[in-house]
Amino acid sequence: MSALSFATATIALMQPEDLPAVIEIERQSNSHPWTERNFQDAVTSGYLSLVARELGQVCAFAIARTLVDEAELLLIAVTPSERRQGVAALMWIDLTQRLRIAGATKIFLEVRASNAPARSFYTSRGLTPIGVRKNYYPNGVHDGDREDAILMQVAL
Numbered sequence: 001m002s003a004l005s006f007a008t009a010t011i012a013l014m015q016p017e018d019l020p021a022v023i024e025i026e027r028q029s030n031s032h033p034w035t036e037r038n039f040q041d042a043v044t045s046g047y048l049s050l051v052a053r054e055l056g057q058v059c060a061f062a063i064a065r066t067l068v069d070e071a072e073l074l075l076i077a078v079t080p081s082e083r084r085q086g087v088a089a090l091m092w093i094d095l096t097q098r099l100r101i102a103g104a105t106k107i108f109l110e111v112r113a114s115n116a117p118a119r120s121f122y123t124s125r126g127l128t129p130i131g132v133r134k135n136y137y138p139n140g141v142h143d144g145d146r147e148d149a150i151l152m153q154v155a156l
């Protein structure tokens, strides 16, 4: 009999004590990471902030805000060693369920044009491109260079 294979992470609301681990995952995942202050502001602003835990350790997080009946995903990241195991997919289910209950009817986000893993993840969740913001992001490679943002959206 073959072993079952499934995501074993648990999803919960982010707590203040999760911040050091969250900031470390963000630092490992983004060329222009949010600062501790950015995260504190998100919590103060009441943004929906989730973490995923494996064996008690924070291994991923997601932050979204609602704007009337729309939601915007601001950040999602999984610690590099835990990627491609369904953790982000699991967080996505919890996040979108909570946003739907809060009255959001769609979710949108911006993603770097060069971020193939994230674009592939969003496509796998049903998001489709709806526009481009030219030269939106600072480019991590060359100072002064900018990178396009792809806007993606899906109905909740």
Ligand SMILES: CC(C)(COP(=O)(O)OP(=O)(O)OC[C@H]1O[C@@H](n2cnc3c(N)ncnc32)[C@H](O)[C@@H]1OP(=O)(O)O)[C@@H](O)C(=O)NCCC(=O)NCCS
Binding pocket: 029, 030, 075, 076, 077, 078, 079, 082, 083, 084, 085, 086, 087, 088, 089, 090, 110, 111, 112, 115, 116, 117, 118, 120, 121, 122, 124
């Ligand atoms: C994008 C990210 C959150 C995905 O997290 P993850 O836990 O690895 O994703 P999952 O394992 O849940 O993947 C679900 C599906 O997304 C797609 N996907 C995820 N990562 C992918 C990759 N590297 N290449 C291609 N498809 C990918 C696949 O369809 C995958 O299903 P499969 O594994 O059955 O093929 C993760 O790569 C990450 O943290 N990246 C750095 C931070 C970042 O770029 N965040 C987005 C900023 S806009």
